[in-house]
Amino acid sequence: MTIACSHNPNTIDEKVDNLLSQMTLDEKIGQLVQYNGFWDATGPIPQESNTKKKYEDVKQGLVGSVLNVYGTAQVRKLQEIAVTQSRLGIPLIFGMDVIHGYKTAFPVPIAEAASWNMQTIEQAARISAIEASAAGINWTFAPMLDVSRDPRWGRVMEGAGEDPYLTAQVGIAKIKGFQGTDLSHEQSIAACAKHFAGYGFPIAGRDYNTVDVSMVTLYNDILPPFKAAVDNNVATVMNAFNVLNGVPCTGNTMLVRNILKHTWNFKGFVVSDWGSIMELATHGYARDRAHAAQIAIEAGCDMDMESYAYRNDLKPLVENGTIPESLIDDAVRRILRIKFELGLFDNPYKYCDSVREKTILHATDFSKEALQSALEAIVLLKNDNSLLPLSKNQKHIAVIGALANDKDSPIGNWRAQALPSSAVSVLEGLAKYTSNITYVQGAVLNTNPAGFTHKVSINETDKSGFAEAIAVAKKSEVVVMVLGENCFQSGEARSRSDIGLPGVQQELLEAVYAVNKNIVLILMNGRPLTIPWAGAHVPAILETWQLGSQSGNAIAQVLFGDFNPQGKLPMSFPRSVGQIPLYYNHLNTGRPAGFNRVFWSHYTDIENTPLYSFGHGLSYTTFAYSNLEITPKKNGEYTITARITNTGTRVGTETPQLYIRDIVASVVRPVKELKGFTKVTLKPNESKTIEFVLTDAELGFYTETGAFTVEPGEFEIMIGSGSDAILLRSILVLK
Ligand code: BGC
Numbered sequence: 001m002t003i004a005c006s007h008n009p010n011t012i013d014e015k016v017d018n019l020l021s022q023m024t025l026d027e028k029i030g031q032l033v034q035y036n037g038f039w040d041a042t043g044p045i046p047q048e049s050n051t052k053k054k055y056e057d058v059k060q061g062l063v064g065s066v067l068n069v070y071g072t073a074q075v076r077k078l079q080e081i082a083v084t085q086s087r088l089g090i091p092l093i094f095g096m097d098v099i100h101g102y103k104t105a106f107p108v109p110i111a112e113a114a115s116w117n118m119q120t121i122e123q124a125a126r127i128s129a130i131e132a133s134a135a136g137i138n139w140t141f142a143p144m145l146d147v148s149r150d151p152r153w154g155r156v157m158e159g160a161g162e163d164p165y166l167t168a169q170v171g172i173a174k175i176k177g178f179q180g181t182d183l184s185h186e187q188s189i190a191a192c193a194k195h196f197a198g199y200g201f202p203i204a205g206r207d208y209n210t211v212d213v214s215m216v217t218l219y220n221d222i223l224p225p226f227k228a229a230v231d232n233n234v235a236t237v238m239n240a241f242n243v244l245n246g247v248p249c250t251g252n253t254m255l256v257r258n259i260l261k262h263t264w265n266f267k268g269f270v271v272s273d274w275g276s277i278m279e280l281a282t283h284g285y286a287r288d289r290a291h292a293a294q295i296a297i298e299a300g301c302d303m304d305m306e307s308y309a310y311r312n313d314l315k316p317l318v319e320n321g322t323i324p325e326s327l328i329d330d331a332v333r334r335i336l337r338i339k340f341e342l343g344l345f346d347n348p349y350k351y352c353d354s355v356r357e358k359t360i361l362h363a364t365d366f367s368k369e370a371l372q373s374a375l376e377a378i379v380l381l382k383n384d385n386s387l388l389p390l391s392k393n394q395k396h397i398a399v400i401g402a403l404a405n406d407k408d409s410p411i412g413n414w415r416a417q418a419l420p421s422s423a424v425s426v427l428e429g430l431a432k433y434t435s436n437i438t439y440v441q442g443a444v445l446n447t448n449p450a451g452f453t454h455k456v457s458i459n460e461t462d463k464s465g466f467a468e469a470i471a472v473a474k475k476s477e478v479v480v481m482v483l484g485e486n487c488f489q490s491g492e493a494r495s496r497s498d499i500g501l502p503g504v505q506q507e508l509l510e511a512v513y514a515v516n517k518n519i520v521l522i523l524m525n526g527r528p529l530t531i532p533w534a535g536a537h538v539p540a541i542l543e544t545w546q547l548g549s550q551s552g553n554a555i556a557q558v559l560f561g562d563f564n565p566q567g568k569l570p571m572s573f574p575r576s577v578g579q580i581p582l583y584y585n586h587l588n589t590g591r592p593a594g595f596n597r598v599f600w601s602h603y604t605d606i607e608n609t610p611l612y613s614f615g616h617g618l619s620y621t622t623f624a625y626s627n628l629e630i631t632p633k634k635n636g637e638y639t640i641t642a643r644i645t646n647t648g649t650r651v652g653t654e655t656p657q658l659y660i661r662d663i664v665a666s667v668v669r670p671v672k673e674l675k676g677f678t679k680v681t682l683k684p685n686e687s688k689t690i691e692f693v694l695t696d697a698e699l700g701f702y703t704e705t706g707a708f709t710v711e712p713g714e715f716e717i718m719i720g721s722g723s724d725a726i727l728l729r730s731i732l733v734l735k
Pocket of ligand 1 (some may be wrong): 042043067095143194274492
């Protein structure tokens with residue numbers, strides 16, 4: 001038990017206790033309340049929402065945080081009310097979804113993950129924090145650490161794909177970038193690991209749907225990125241909307257109170273997702289809002305985002321003895337602690353400097369960094385007969401596709417304050433290299449950035465542009481087709497049952513191919529797509545995701561060979577939706593390939609494998625792998641080394657990946673698990689030795705009780721350029 005000390009508190013804990021001891025129950029509960037701001041809504045607006053009332057509540061000290069209020073003028077206005085008019089003057093914390101940039105748009109998270117470059121990812125998060133903090137924001141709802149095996153789920157654009165190890169590394173890089181080395185620095189913002197937990201496993205890929213997974217999957221595939229975030233001092237965690245194995249996450253004591261706060265010793269605070277406390281009743285887990293408030297606070301949810309449940313129902317629950325005040329105190333302590341760590345009590349206006357805002361947001365150019373992130377995120381999926389890179393003297397290039405001329409879609413969903421249509425389009429990027437271009441839209445794609453309020457049409461049927469596209473393609477040496485999804489076809493509430501090219505784009509592709517086979521397909525999308533026809537016919541395919549502000553420049557540099565592509569897929573591309581969930585780290589089954597001609601685990605109409613596997617990505621050069629060595633160290637570690645040689649004619653960067661397989665274990669382990677990766681840049685003919693370290697942390701696994709165990713025996717060690725391109729293998733015997 002901590003003792004309140006009202007004289008000269010020194011440590012943050014003492015300061016927190018000192019303040020807590022002065023607070024009324026109303027003021028304590030106030031700290032647990034988060035209101036949406038007054039303009040942007042990122043979820044359904046509750047009936048109770050009333051701007052005047054919100055201001056009044058801030059004045060009364062009944063609000064701890066707001067979201068979606070930004071800009072120093074607005075933030076200062078609200079902060080001033082909290083600090084100068086409420087009794088105790090406790091500053092508000094201002095949250096916002098700064099997901100892949102604030103004003104400068106970096107590639108959407110799945111694209112960033114495709115770079116496999118943690119320095120680049122950290123830098124993007126750092127710049128996002130620099131910009132957001134200049135605009136009054138001190139808390140971002142990122143990174144999203146939901147591992148997902150289902151590209152129908154629109155939110156895969158917001159995560160790092162299908163692998164827990166990669167997702168954990170990306171999460172750590174982002175947390176470091178957002179929070180910096182000192183949370184109290186004026187350019188640091190608190191990060192939020194979300195959505196805890198299992199949100200990436202919705203049944204049938206439908207957003208917000210039920211999640212039903214085994215405890216083995218939960219412990220080994222879903223939780224590790226969150227544990228890594230906690231171990232790396234993430235300030236906050238957000239509940240998930242979904243039901244996990246029968247219990248909604250926001251009311252899930254096992255997850256939040258037991259695993260997160262007790263077993264992992266998480267000291268920060270937990271925020272609900274938008275309205276997710278109230279939704280406990282909709283799920284059928286709480287009788288009404290008051291019951292929902294009770295369940296959520298007991299489970300360990302500290303802050304209520306837009307349910308009005310804590311605001312209205314906690315006090316009577318404490319007063320009538322249903323819940324002990326100590327539960328409220330614990331939640332308040334956690335929230336106050338983060339506010340102290342951010343330095344908000346020393347200077348509540350530290351994020352409200354309008355001069356800094358102007359300098360950072362209007363006079364500081366981060367396009368160099370945005371370009372680097374975009375370049376590294378591009379994945380060369382296919383390049384038959386080295387069609388790419390294009391010669392800079394190409395006589396005539398046809399560019400076809402609505403997305404080629406779209407300055408908005410590359411910014412992607414969750415765009416914070418990036419200006420609409422502010423990205424460099426593909427056409428603009430190409431124009432810097434050549435004027436021998438004829439552009440035809442070909443197929444209409446609805447690019448109405450209405451976003452959250454309007455349903456985005458993905459079934460355009462207009463083929464009126466086909467004839468012109470075909471005519472231009474006929475006359476051209478090479479055809480660059482830019483096809484995919486617009487910016488709001490992926491993201492929250494954007495699940496799709498068919499993840500092929502939307503609308504008539506597939507037909508357009510085939511029609512153009514019929515007259516000119518020299519096609520470079522540039523995919524622009526927020527999720528893996530099913531493109532089996534393109535995979536079989538189109539000679540060159542570049543996955544360019546939604547690359548942010550510098551999209552067109554990055555794509556042009558890769559097309560013309562000024563940048564050698566180096567991205568690797570963070571998520572498998574299925575051949576068909578029927579294969580989903582499809583992931584590289586699956587189990588062997590009792591009847592794997594080769595078991596029997598008929599009775600083995602397969603489809604009769606399609607291969608088991610994805611079209612493009614996790615970790616896949618080509619380069620304009622080639623690499624050879626050799627000399628795998630495993631060296632045991634005294635402290636139980638193993639050093640794994642291999643030699644990589646650039647066997648082609650261009651400088652290139654390769655991402656060697658280390659996979660393991662625990663061959664026999666008390667819980668069946670996957671056929672491959674990523675346990676390390678590195679990046680190596682090599683000139684032609686140059687070789688370098690790369691090194692990985694394996695410890696118990698990588699060799700062990702969780703049993704269904706959540707116990708971590710390391711079992712002696714044989715482990716297959718694999719190094720490759722992709723999960724489907726293992727080039728070196730050996731056996732490690734763990735004694
Ligand atoms: C999303 C969260 C987001 C929140 C606030 C919710 O709908 O699920 O990821 O942080 O809105 O915008």
